[in-house]
Amino acid sequence: MSRHEGALPDDIDEPVFSEPWQAEAFAMTVALHDKGLFSWSEWADSLSAEVKKPGAASDGHDYYEHWLAALEKLLAAKGVAGKGDVDTLAAAWERAAHATPHGKPILLENDPGL
Amino acid sequence: MSHDHDHDNELDPFAARVRALETILTEKGLIDPAAIDVIVDTYETKIGPRNGARVVAKAWSDPAYADWLKRDATAAIESLSYTGRQGEHMQAVFNTEETHNLVVCTLCSCYPWSVLGLPPVWYKAPPYRSRAVIDPRGVLEEFGLTLPAEKKIRVWDSTAELRYLVVPMRPQNTEGWSEEQLAELISRDAMIGTAVAKAPA
Numbered sequence: 001m002s003r004h005e006g007a008l009p010d011d012i013d014e015p016v017f018s019e020p021w022q023a024e025a026f027a028m029t030v031a032l033h034d035k036g037l038f039s040w041s042e043w044a045d046s047l048s049a050e051v052k053k054p055g056a057a058s059d060g061h062d063y064y065e066h067w068l069a070a071l072e073k074l075l076a077a078k079g080v081a082g083k084g085d086v087d088t089l090a091a092a093w094e095r096a097a098h099a100t101p102h103g104k105p106i107l108l109e110n111d112p113g114l
Numbered sequence: 115m116s117h118d119h120d121h122d123n124e125l126d127p128f129a130a131r132v133r134a135l136e137t138i139l140t141e142k143g144l145i146d147p148a149a150i151d152v153i154v155d156t157y158e159t160k161i162g163p164r165n166g167a168r169v170v171a172k173a174w175s176d177p178a179y180a181d182w183l184k185r186d187a188t189a190a191i192e193s194l195s196y197t198g199r200q201g202e203h204m205q206a207v208f209n210t211e212e213t214h215n216l217v218v219c220t221l222c223s224c225y226p227w228s229v230l231g232l233p234p235v236w237y238k239a240p241p242y243r244s245r246a247v248i249d250p251r252g253v254l255e256e257f258g259l260t261l262p263a264e265k266k267i268r269v270w271d272s273t274a275e276l277r278y279l280v281v282p283m284r285p286q287n288t289e290g291w292s293e294e295q296l297a298e299l300i301s302r303d304a305m306i307g308t309a310v311a312k313a314p315a
Contacts, residue, residue, distance in 0.1 A: 016158050016232050021129040026232075027153035028135060031145045040202065044274035048222040051240075060239030063223070068128060071135070081138045089134035090127070097125040106123055108137065 022064035029071055038074055046070040157232055163302035165196045166229035166279060170305065171296035173206070174284040184208065187279065196228045202274065204229070208281045209310070213266045216254070216307035217278045218246035224272035226279050230302055237306065247271065257308040280304065282311040 017023040033040060050066035050073075075081040096111035108114075125133065139145040169191055173180040183190040187204040204226060207215040219225065220243050225233040236242050245253050250267045254260070261267065270278040282304040288296060291314075303309035 017154075019129070021126075021132040023154040023158070024132050024136065024150060026157070027150045028132075028139065028145055030153050031149055032139070035144055037144065041274040044222055044224060051222050051238075056240050058240050060235045063235070063238045065128060068131060072131070075135065075139075080142065080144065081135060085138060086131060086134045089137055090130040093130040093133040093137075094125050094127070097123040097130070100123045102123055104123075106125065108133075 017064070018061075019064075022067075025064060025068045025071060029067070032075075037078060037080070043070070043074065046074045049073075157227075161227065162231035163229075163300075163305065164297070165194075165231075166226070166302070166305045167297040167300035168293070169194060169196070169206075169229055169279065170281050170300045171293040173281055174288075174296055175293050180208075180281075183281070191229060191279075202226075203276050204279060205270075205276060206279050206281050207268070207270055209283045209307075211265075211283075213268055214254075214261055214307065214310075215278075215280045216246060216250050216267055216269050217272060217280060218243060218269060219272040220244070220247060221271075221273065224274055224277055226272075226277040229279055230305060234302070254308060257303065259309055280307040282309075285311050285313050287314050 017026065029043065032038065033043060047067060047070040050070040051063070053066075056062060056066065072081070072083065072086060076083055092108060092111045092113060093106075095113050096108050097106045099112050100106045100110045136145070136147065136150075140147060169183070172194070173183050179190065182193075183206045187206040190206075191204050202224075207217075209215055219237075223233055223238040225237065242253065247269050250269050251261065254267070272278055282300065284296070285299060288299070299312040299314065301309055301312065304311050
């Protein structure tokens with residue numbers, strides 16, 4: 001079958017999440033909604049703003065990247081987690097991962113910059 | 115799992131940002147990491163299109179249930195213990211000889227999670243979201259479903275508040291089948307509208 005620019009992605013029986021962080025980002029969103037931090041309409045608006053941006057992949061592989069960006073923006077808007085705080089902690093997590101021997105669980109305490 | 119290389123661990127930037135959010139949210143008492151695991155497990159293994167297939171099979175078998183589903187899908191579906199987490203309302207749209215129904219979310223990816231699980235990749239991808247409304251017949255043909263020209267196609271655009279479940283037509287030669295047998299004929303795609311119910315083998 002010839003595939004063109006607007007082709008629908010192949011419907012392979014892909015797993016629900018392709019990487020663990022996607023499942024975690026999804027589950028955090030559901031948990032925060034259950035907690036009453038935001039309404040589902042607020043969430044849909046935030047997600048919609050991200051997936052509408054030009055450059056979204058036509059095969060949908062970057063869907064959870066948009067999901068994460070939407071969650072971060074909503075949490076920043078609610079004053080729960082500012083971008084600067086997330087940037088700092090994410091960098092610490094990356095350093096911690098790098099300093100953790102392979103096969104050992106990655107803990108934030110392993111960040112040598114701590 | 116064994117690895118025969120021994121480089122350090124790496125977290126890609128997305129994974130690191132998710133960890134950062136988890137750290138902040140856990141410290142603030144907004145999430146509980148154990149509860150997060152339960153949610154992931156539920157969506158990966160327990161909620162899926164089998165739920166929706168049971169709803170459709172019951173509607174095929176029980177006219178009173180079908181009528182309830184038509185009038186108040188939210189309540190009819192909840193009666194089978196499939197409860198929407200997002201408090202969304204459900205509407206069941208029934209295929210007929212004259213009309214075929216197709217569901218999309220042009221805005222983002224609203225989907226009837228409680229009955230279908232999480233949406234397939236193509237449902238969330240831009241081509242389906244934009245083309246299902248403009249050219250539903252062409253989209254269905256790409257799914258291998260060619261409908262007679264006289265059959266109308268009605269496209270339903272989901273929102274955060276209202277999600278749709280397509281009730282496909284019951285295949286012929288299934289008289290006397292149990293709900294369990296009927297459910298086997300109902301695929302996820304048939305309940306989105308990109309397929310019809312399977313014919314009995």
